[in-house]
Amino acid sequence: MSRIVFWIAAVLSLFVAVLSGTLAGSVPVGAEDLAALLGGESGDPVAATILREVRLPRVARAALVGGMLSVAGAVFQVLLRNPLADPYVLGVSGGAAVGAIAVVLAGAGSGWTMAGGSLAGALFTVAVVFLLAGARRGAGGDRLLLTGVVLASFWGALVALFLSVSQNERLRSVLFWLMGDLGQTGALAGTAAAFVAGLAGLLVLGRSMDALTYGDRHAMGLGVAVREVRAVLYVAGSLLTAVAVSAAGTIGFVGLIVPHAVRLFGVRSHRELVPASAVAGAAFLVLADTAARTIMSPIELPVGVVTAFLGAPFFLWLLRREKKS
Amino acid sequence: MTGIRSSEEGLALRRASFSYGPERLGVGVRDIDWAVPPGEVAAVVGPNGAGKSTLIALASGWLRPAEGAVTWRGRPPGTPSARAWAREVAVVWQEVPADVPFSVRETVAMGRLPHGDESSPEGVRIVEGAMDETDIRHLADRPVSSLSGGERQRVYIARALAQAPSLLILDEPTAHLDLSHQAKAAEVVRNLAARGAAVVWAAHDLNAVADAADRVLVLKDGRVRAEGEASLVFTEEVLSDVYNCRVRVFPDPANGRPRVFPEGVGN
Numbered sequence: 122m123s124r125i126v127f128w129i130a131a132v133l134s135l136f137v138a139v140l141s142g143t144l145a146g147s148v149p150v151g152a153e154d155l156a157a158l159l160g161g162e163s164g165d166p167v168a169a170t171i172l173r174e175v176r177l178p179r180v181a182r183a184a185l186v187g188g189m190l191s192v193a194g195a196v197f198q199v200l201l202r203n204p205l206a207d208p209y210v211l212g213v214s215g216g217a218a219v220g221a222i223a224v225v226l227a228g229a230g231s232g233w234t235m236a237g238g239s240l241a242g243a244l245f246t247v248a249v250v251f252l253l254a255g256a257r258r259g260a261g262g263d264r265l266l267l268t269g270v271v272l273a274s275f276w277g278a279l280v281a282l283f284l285s286v287s288q289n290e291r292l293r294s295v296l297f298w299l300m301g302d303l304g305q306t307g308a309l310a311g312t313a314a315a316f317v318a319g320l321a322g323l324l325v326l327g328r329s330m331d332a333l334t335y336g337d338r339h340a341m342g343l344g345v346a347v348r349e350v351r352a353v354l355y356v357a358g359s360l361l362t363a364v365a366v367s368a369a370g371t372i373g374f375v376g377l378i379v380p381h382a383v384r385l386f387g388v389r390s391h392r393e394l395v396p397a398s399a400v401a402g403a404a405f406l407v408l409a410d411t412a413a414r415t416i417m418s419p420i421e422l423p424v425g426v427v428t429a430f431l432g433a434p435f436f437l438w439l440l441r442r443e444k445k446s
Numbered sequence: 447m448t449g450i451r452s453s454e455e456g457l458a459l460r461r462a463s464f465s466y467g468p469e470r471l472g473v474g475v476r477d478i479d480w481a482v483p484p485g486e487v488a489a490v491v492g493p494n495g496a497g498k499s500t501l502i503a504l505a506s507g508w509l510r511p512a513e514g515a516v517t518w519r520g521r522p523p524g525t526p527s528a529r530a531w532a533r534e535v536a537v538v539w540q541e542v543p544a545d546v547p548f549s550v551r552e553t554v555a556m557g558r559l560p561h562g563d564e565s566s567p568e569g570v571r572i573v574e575g576a577m578d579e580t581d582i583r584h585l586a587d588r589p590v591s592s593l594s595g596g597e598r599q600r601v602y603i604a605r606a607l608a609q610a611p612s613l614l615i616l617d618e619p620t621a622h623l624d625l626s627h628q629a630k631a632a633e634v635v636r637n638l639a640a641r642g643a644a645v646v647w648a649a650h651d652l653n654a655v656a657d658a659a660d661r662v663l664v665l666k667d668g669r670v671r672a673e674g675e676a677s678l679v680f681t682e683e684v685l686s687d688v689y690n691c692r693v694r695v696f697p698d699p700a701n702g703r704p705r706v707f708p709e710g711v712g713n
Binding site: 202328331332334335336338339341342343344345346347384389390 | 506507508527528529530531532533535536537539541543545546547548552553556557559560606609
């Protein structure tokens, strides 16, 4: 398939996703209301308020988080040389969540400190995965993945412990956040800045990531500064995951589904895979969130439920396919 | 005087040592003194666990010597930058990964990565030439994951050739190859040396080494057991000691080169 067709389709699907995510919901809003708001005209004031205060921020949050998780997934797949790697499966999201909750428990739960706690948890998790699996010099990707999976369930247990012993009222709302909550308020500027910074850094490293898919020795032979590039990938993947988690909780499997879906369209070089995953991931999570809000309307499902219902079977399908080849 | 000159022009190991530490299984190397000048094919032989792969890792810059020094044209590996190093030094590793998402052509084109010209006409021409030399042109658009072991090995040899190296390092590059492609690989290596490159070639096939190598380094237990031209180094005494079995060596009636045979049960 031609690259141009793919990119038109990707951008078009993001546009459709944003449009449907903006218009769908328990209170119907028409396209003319959106047009009026965007055109600066005075339309229905209720619709304008819903769009400005609820729908548009939510869609923007979903798009940013979806893009970040997808790119993080692509990064971890290179870092571990394993196509099944994903920030959620590896426990990086769980580590970020524990970090954020620990900050809330300590009574210092503002947006920035929570993001800091998330980042610490994410970096710590990846470091532990590599140290425990003994990956200083290219240990098997399966072992790394398994270590991450075990760590993920440990983080889950820790969260359950926090939730059951804590009397902190704020922590109760954490339960919903943990399943993925895109309905939060709060500024998105920091999230957007982290996304742009991470993406920009990774775009430069596209070819180095390609070389790393052959393994560290091969990448070194091709002139990649392996240690430095791996360090940047490690920090970028952890940062993207941490910021996504502090913006919207732990939403699973996005980083697994999206890069693979993009690869199915013949995108292989990371120069293209990374930006394509960002666009497709944004579209995917906006659509998943729209589904979560409307399937059982007026009940709103956590978006993590929707992505897990799609992602878990997808993971198993991939595992089966990997075994065969 | 010539020793100093050649060590500044070519690859030089001076009292290079490396050990993996007590917990790692793997033989290190000890006090390796060796120089490979430009234009020569230098083979490294020895039994399993003699330190061949460690020597390759040191020469390529994958491992740093714990003691001593490794230099290429007077500079240590990875200098002045990883990329500049890879413009001069290419490696064919023993492992030939299959689980990569790229096609044969895309893989060979990565050899131009350090040069940054993979999409230029010159880069494309070099990549096609490397595929022709290794007889993989007909596989160009196949995914690497669909190839046999021998075909993959040729792909990774082609990628190293596409780097247009002045030092080519190969770790058992013919292990998966059939007879005709083994001969072709040896010819490719000789051609590269004839164009002025230094070649380091770790090998098990002593007869192929006797044909293609200008000099041989024989390793035993991580140390140099013998060094020099194959006709001088491949003696029954040295090889029987190194391989720990009775080895017979005959001169080839056609060209006088040593032919090596292990003495089997029937002999």
